[in-house]
Amino acid sequence: MNDSTTVRLTQFARGGGCACKIPPGELEAVVGGLIGRVPDDAAGELLVGLDDGDDAAVVRISGGTALIATTDFFTPVVDDPYDWGRIAAANALSDVYAMGGRPVVALNLLSWPREALPFELATEVLRGGAQVCALAGCHLAGGHSVDDAEPKYGLAVTGTADPDRLLRNDSGRAGLPLSLTKPLGLGVLNARHKATGERFEHAVAVMTALNADAAEAALAAGATCATDVTGFGLLGHLHKLARASGVTAVLDAAAVPLLEGARESLRAGHLPGGSRRNLDWVRPHADLEAVDTETALLLADAQTSGGLLVAGEVPGAPVIGELVARVDGRTILVA
Template sequence: MSDERRLTQYAHGGGCACKIPPGELEAVVRGLTGRAPVSAEGELLVGLDDGDDAAVVRIDGDRALVATTDFFTPVVDDAYDWGRIAATNALSDVYAMGGRPIVALNLLGWPREVLPFELAAEVLRGGADVCGSAGCHLAGGHSVDDPEPKYGLAVTGLADPNRLLRNDSGRAGVPLSLTKPLGLGVLNNRHKATGERFEEAIEVMTTLNAAAAEAALAAGITCATDVTGFGLLGHLHKLARASGVTAIIDSAAVPYVDGARASLRDGYVPGGSRRNLDWVRPHADLDAVDEETTLLLADAQTSGGLLLAGEIPGAPVIGELVPRVDGKTIVLA
């Protein structure tokens, strides 16, 4: 990057940690469910009801359209890396539904009188490179003059409507697997505060979930979600609630990025992680785990992995789904 400005200093938050808190978001969209359009094309298979990762509409017997969008403020200072991370994160929602991305559009907000457009070009180059590696067309988009820099994609994909991954199809007796380590939120928060660069975190955030989704479909898995701004606990709560089960998590089995626990101890905890924990706490039994670990389990991830109700090669099993226990969606062990 030719410009030495730190992009994270131009935004109040960073990455998926700047999401609207899940409880507030659910209150906002509550009245939007159950509204059928007039003379609609196709059949809506997945919509707002359970807060899944993307919308899915059946086109015909063996094809479904998957639609999603995701954008956020800078999570790292390097413009090219931010573009790669944001694009990888946006494509993840299609993979989390068992689909493959076909075409994407750029979404760019840029403080044109504050930051040079050379940096914006680097952001877009990063997004284009990720889409290229994913086999996804990148065809235009939309931009606005914005006080804070923001970037992401609107993505359309295709899936087999009879082989979707969705968050409401979990069943008791199935193991839970996680395909990427946690701790990205605290490391990104430390990066924003200190400028330290964490190569492993960038590698994790720029790794596509394509192979994990393909392996999940090959294994016959039907229930999944990706772990992003609401943290493992937040996304797991939504999955267990939608599926009518309880998730038992073996806290010692959950993997973390190197340096995550040390960064948390040093106080680099995103506000989004604390809000995630506050939202989940009434619905979970967290007593068996110390507060530090619980915060990491709620850590607001950016471009995290897939949480699968099932097993695939290379992904650690971190727990299991059981029949609903005492009204709780999550029990930590």
């Protein structure tokens, strides 16, 4: 384990974890026009692409198998390099689980400031990623690295799924409950860690936990609609799901689980910039009158390796709301 009093990886990055994502509004403006004509000899039928901003791309290939492709990487979210590697790998693998798939093979993506940080720390990052891939039963076979001013790490992941049993963000329907499989507050706790050096073991445990069991439970319960909650926060990902599905999400703020210390950390001023940008993006599409600004910011908090948001009941996961027919053009009503 890295001695964070000697080297604090979070001090080498402007942002941290999924909070360093490009703001969702800006990102959608960039990628919105990128869908081009598919060649007639394409290798398979594209089932999920750019249209609704889902968690991964999905292509139907021969033999009734769906191929899932995704990538995710980010700057250090914690100071310990081994833990950062584990968190980044779990986060990247989550996109495959969020589509109802199983990861098969992954490639490392590493950016490293060679002259500023010992490469031994990069070895620890890669070791953490390899450990999580092994836990997931996913091959880790090579990758790519560059010399960069900021350290970054993640994975490009390929998985498989049954094309008739996918979890998508556009298949929600009115009457379904909403379940959340991990508590919120990772963004504010990670911001506090970066500012103070305090270590939050319970947050690390949440971020390194795979969403494999949650995805399996969702599929077993008959769910067809899900997404994972990462850098755009619960409100951001819920907005995308409700928008893609043509419904409104009624969210019970009191039912949303929070990590211990999350609210106190926010009150102490620890808030990633991405959380406020998330709230600003969602506000025009949501009715947030029932909650105060503090609660709204926690609901929009930029998560790293968060849980699955499932349209359906998942055993052991709290129900935090429901989907209803579209109300007044809003995608979210917070109660």
